[in-house]
Amino acid sequence: MQWIYIIIYLILALLIIFAVGGHLFKNGTPFLKALFPSGELDLYINRLLLTGYYLLNIGYAVYNLVAHETIQSNASLIQELAHNIGFLCLILGAIHFSNLIVLYQVSKSSINN
Amino acid sequence: MNTISTIENPDFFILLAYGFYIPITLLLTFYVARKLFKNGLVYMRDIFQGREELAVSTNRLFETGFYLLNIGFALWILEMNYINSSRDLVEALSQKVGGFSIYLGVVLFFNLFLFFRGKKVSRLNREMRERNQALKVQG
Numbered sequence: 721m722q723w724i725y726i727i728i729y730l731i732l733a734l735l736i737i738f739a740v741g742g743h744l745f746k747n748g749t750p751f752l753k754a755l756f757p758s759g760e761l762d763l764y765i766n767r768l769l770l771t772g773y774y775l776l777n778i779g780y781a782v783y784n785l786v787a788h789e790t791i792q793s794n795a796s797l798i799q800e801l802a803h804n805i806g807f808l809c810l811i812l813g814a815i816h817f818s819n820l821i822v823l824y825q826v827s828k829s830s831i832n833n
Numbered sequence: 834m835n836t837i838s839t840i841e842n843p844d845f846f847i848l849l850a851y852g853f854y855i856p857i858t859l860l861l862t863f864y865v866a867r868k869l870f871k872n873g874l875v876y877m878r879d880i881f882q883g884r885e886e887l888a889v890s891t892n893r894l895f896e897t898g899f900y901l902l903n904i905g906f907a908l909w910i911l912e913m914n915y916i917n918s919s920r921d922l923v924e925a926l927s928q929k930v931g932g933f934s935i936y937l938g939v940v941l942f943f944n945l946f947l948f949f950r951g952k953k954v955s956r957l958n959r960e961m962r963e964r965n966q967a968l969k970v971q972g
Binding site for chain 1: 843844847848851855884886887889890891893894897898899901902904905906907908909910911912
């Protein structure tokens with residue numbers, strides 16, 4: 721049971737992280753271009769953000785790999801999977817919104833100066 | 834049916850509850866997100882004044898964040914214990930789904946608040962720019 725949990729958890733977590741990362745990279749390009757109109761700064765910032773995002777999230781996913789409770793039945797397997805994957809999604813969402821806010825503030829202060 | 838299924842599998846009702854809860858919350862999230870961001874694009878176009886690409890991409894970024902937060906929260910609160918009869922099942926399910934709906938409503942209104950605020954800020958900026966231009970023409 722423990723091994724089934726670990727395999728399903730890793731597959732789901734990596735799938736979510738890569739899918740969301742690709743989506744954010746693609747849709748963030750026009751947003752960053754509007755915030756940093758000069759030169760190729762937007763492209764580099766986008767790549768740096770993507771790298772940081774992958775490091776942070778894959779790191780968290782692997783760090784949180786071990787289940788907190790011993791898994792004995794199908795029900796506890798689903799519980800533990802949903803709890804951990806759900807918390808991973810919550811963290812992804814929180815990081816995503818804080819990124820948006822920080823980028824917006826940075827671009828605003830650079831325009832004012 | 835009650836006794837047979839629980840003797841065969843003690844987790845029968847819990848698994849049944851999860852089988853209902855996960856599709857219901859996912860469908861609810863998809864439905865609300867589609868409605869919200871189909872209509873949110875109008876606000877985004879108003880905020881970003883004809884810069885179509887920027888409006889669409891910002892709308893998508895917000896949509897992704899909305900999905901992540903809501904699906905994450907729905908899965909995070911999944912845990913249900915001590916369900917021994919169909920009555921327990923209905924009670925536990927309605928409590929969970931109802932609580933999630935309330936949460937979804939709060940997040941929806943928060944998003945609407947952000948849209949209205951963005952619209953107001955963009956209108957104020959536009960007015961200020963027009964006034965500055967008028968002053969420059971006069972001077």
